[in-house]
Amino acid sequence: MAFDVELATQAYMATLKGAARAKSDAYFEGGYWLILWNFLVTLIANLIVLRLGWAARLSRWARSKAGPLLAAFLFAVPYLLLITALTLPFSIYTDFVREHAYGLSNQSFAEYGGEQLIFIAVDTLLAALLWIGINATIRRFPRGWWLGGAGLTIGVLMVTITLAPVYLNPLFNDYAPLPDGPVKSEVLKMARANGVPADNVYLVDASRQSDRISANVTGLFGTIRIALNDNLMKQDIHEIRSVMAHELGHYVLNHMWKLIIAVALMIALSLALVAVGTPWLLARLGGRWGIEGMADPGALPALTIVISFVFLLGTPITNSLIRVQEQEADIFGLNAARAPDGFARIAMKLSQYRKIEPGAWEEYIFFDHPSGHTRVRTAMRWKAEHVAEADVR
Numbered sequence: 001m002a003f004d005v006e007l008a009t010q011a012y013m014a015t016l017k018g019a020a021r022a023k024s025d026a027y028f029e030g031g032y033w034l035i036l037w038n039f040l041v042t043l044i045a046n047l048i049v050l051r052l053g054w055a056a057r058l059s060r061w062a063r064s065k066a067g068p069l070l071a072a073f074l075f076a077v078p079y080l081l082l083i084t085a086l087t088l089p090f091s092i093y094t095d096f097v098r099e100h101a102y103g104l105s106n107q108s109f110a111e112y113g114g115e116q117l118i119f120i121a122v123d124t125l126l127a128a129l130l131w132i133g134i135n136a137t138i139r140r141f142p143r144g145w146w147l148g149g150a151g152l153t154i155g156v157l158m159v160t161i162t163l164a165p166v167y168l169n170p171l172f173n174d175y176a177p178l179p180d181g182p183v184k185s186e187v188l189k190m191a192r193a194n195g196v197p198a199d200n201v202y203l204v205d206a207s208r209q210s211d212r213i214s215a216n217v218t219g220l221f222g223t224i225r226i227a228l229n230d231n232l233m234k235q236d237i238h239e240i241r242s243v244m245a246h247e248l249g250h251y252v253l254n255h256m257w258k259l260i261i262a263v264a265l266m267i268a269l270s271l272a273l274v275a276v277g278t279p280w281l282l283a284r285l286g287g288r289w290g291i292e293g294m295a296d297p298g299a300l301p302a303l304t305i306v307i308s309f310v311f312l313l314g315t316p317i318t319n320s321l322i323r324v325q326e327q328e329a330d331i332f333g334l335n336a337a338r339a340p341d342g343f344a345r346i347a348m349k350l351s352q353y354r355k356i357e358p359g360a361w362e363e364y365i366f367f368d369h370p371s372g373h374t375r376v377r378t379a380m381r382w383k384a385e386h387v388a389e390a391d392v393r
């Protein structure tokens, strides 16, 4: 009897049923609402800062202390910390309480808090530096600033991505070369067969944070590297091979560069909308808030409101950009690892916290990776068409 793709897919689907499936659906669907809540919480925090006159007072203080460049920085740092403080209960709920409620975190509150302090410090510094540049561009080019602002944003993003594997990620986890053993030889064999240098494969101790199985490609230029985490290391060899072949796909298909180009276009478009939306908002409410116009360093909260709204509307586009790359990496990975059942088993394990069988529109709007059903079906179709070949495992 011929191998039946649908029956094989359904056999996998049947292994996630009942309470376990309800839990993974609830966790993932809750995430849809968190996108909206995140926007509303950001909106309310910024409206508080504007409506109570804090932004105006902070801006007057910053401008009285320094010239325009430093004033932008002096405004941004306390403003960003204020927003962080106002949104803190929401962040703690989403990133800590909710993760623990679903049994998805291994961190104590102290460990989580320590990480957050580093995140906040790095984020605040980068954002404040970026605001110096964008505010200066607004003052110099009141109409066309969004193009320069997009260039600066991409610049900061690229520097961050380049430095992350070397200077940022090691602040949170230990990265080490793969230890000797069967996993290393299998992974490096696939890496060499696909033109990926062996010294670019690392092992990261992600079990400090959670039990989630994961691997990733990070960095740019000389810092680009593939890391698999210790949770993946505990899985069966064909499962590891299928995940690492997927990551090799990201590397070989130059996904990081393609994503940066796509993101650059999206940021330029977003800032063009912000360059229309923020003056519109300030013309209506800027007087009441005491904000003197786009060139005022205190325009940052209004700008944040508009860009948060643009990003909220852009959610399906961002998710789809990433999901299309993930589908490409899945196909690359099936061809490179030739282990469709290993890949299907991993897709089932990832479905413990990602809804396994969403509707077509739901997957388009909310999924930044293919759903478990899509992945298993892709693997089973590949298996059906290659099962007769000798090296399929």
Ligand SMILES: [Zn+2]
Pocket (backbone or CB within 6 Å): 246, 247, 250, 326, 329
């Ligand atoms: Zn991927």
